[in-house]
Amino acid sequence: MNDISMTERNVTRINKLKEDKWIGYTQATLILEKLEDLMFHPKVHRMPNMVILGETNNGKTSVIKRFLKRHPIINDSFEDATQVPVVSIEMPPEANQDSIYISILRELYVPFQRNARKDEKFNQIKSIVERLNIRMLMIDEFHTLLDNNVLRQTQVLNTIKYLGNSLQIPIVAAGTKEAHRALLSDSQLSNRFKPYELSRWKLDIEFRKLLKSFEKLIDLDKPSNLDQRDLAIEIMNMSEGWIGEIAEIIKSAAINAIKDGTEQITLDGLKKLHWITPTRRRQL
Ligand SMILES: Nc1ncnc2c1ncn2[C@@H]1O[C@H](COP(=O)(O)OP(=O)(O)OP(=O)(O)O)[C@@H](O)[C@H]1O
Numbered sequence: 001m002n003d004i005s006m007t008e009r010n011v012t013r014i015n016k017l018k019e020d021k022w023i024g025y026t027q028a029t030l031i032l033e034k035l036e037d038l039m040f041h042p043k044v045h046r047m048p049n050m051v052i053l054g055e056t057n058n059g060k061t062s063v064i065k066r067f068l069k070r071h072p073i074i075n076d077s078f079e080d081a082t083q084v085p086v087v088s089i090e091m092p093p094e095a096n097q098d099s100i101y102i103s104i105l106r107e108l109y110v111p112f113q114r115n116a117r118k119d120e121k122f123n124q125i126k127s128i129v130e131r132l133n134i135r136m137l138m139i140d141e142f143h144t145l146l147d148n149n150v151l152r153q154t155q156v157l158n159t160i161k162y163l164g165n166s167l168q169i170p171i172v173a174a175g176t177k178e179a180h181r182a183l184l185s186d187s188q189l190s191n192r193f194k195p196y197e198l199s200r201w202k203l204d205i206e207f208r209k210l211l212k213s214f215e216k217l218i219d220l221d222k223p224s225n226l227d228q229r230d231l232a233i234e235i236m237n238m239s240e241g242w243i244g245e246i247a248e249i250i251k252s253a254a255i256n257a258i259k260d261g262t263e264q265i266t267l268d269g270l271k272k273l274h275w276i277t278p279t280r281r282r283q284l
Pocket residue numbers: 021022023024025028054055056057058059060061062063176243244245247248
């Protein structure tokens with residue numbers, strides 16, 4: 001292999017490393033299965049809902065994105081029908097009934113009159129949910145609801161209740177534990193939203209399995225055996241158990257290993273990253 005093709009190969013590998021990856025670890029797979037069940041739940045008066053809880057940078061949005069990828073928009077040109085199985089929004093910054101409706105309509109590319117009455121916007125949503133056969137509404141960043149005053153919070157929780165009852169589709173919230181706190185403040189919602197947690201990683205067999213899965217994705221010429229004790233401990237200490245950090249550390253170390261030709265992630269390579277832990281970063 002000549003130098004130029006080596007460089008091209010390296011560039012390709014490095015770019016590939018920078019892409020989003022998906023690892024179906026146990027907790028995430030369980031949540032995906034539960035989401036699947038929920039989506040095909042028959043329409044009942046009190047639809048069950050779910051809340052995905054986890055600290056920041058720990059895989060909540062990735063699970064949502066994965067689920068959306070599994071259930072993409074279907075354009076049936078023969079039947080001239082479009083199906084949108086899932087609609088996913090983020091809690092709007094200044095959350096209230098109107099901004100929630102607007103977020104849904106925007107996400108679905110439905111033209112609407114900004115100053116139309118709320119009930120008109122709701123009717124638009126209702127008819128589009130039926131027409132596109134929407135089966136689930138997901139709301140990420142749910143905890144940001146708590147940034148609003150109590151009046152707004154109550155209004156939003158009532159809107160969510162109303163959407164669930166009248167559209168008869170399950171609602172999935174995702175956010176930090178604060179999201180749960182927001183839901184718990186309403187007694188009806190608190191027992192309709194079943195919590196599932198993406199907990200922080202610990203030094204256990206699951207973590208070692210995760211490291212093995214990452215290693216399969218990094219495409220270095222030599223094995224690193226990321227799951228071996230010393231490397232696992234070092235990655236755990238550096239990441240403090242957040243999957244976003246774990247992914248970033250492995251990616252950065254792999255990119256360096258490609259660039260310097262070592263072609264494997266070693267303890268030395270990890271040390272050379274001079275990684276600042278999330279706790280330390282917050283103190284800076
Ligand atoms: N299943 C997974 N497989 C591989 N990498 C993952 C997975 N889940 C998360 N990650 C990595 O962790 C990063 C952070 O994940 P994500 O954005 O889903 O976290 P989050 O819990 O939504 O964070 P926040 O609360 O800040 O929104 C992702 O960008 C990705 O690099």
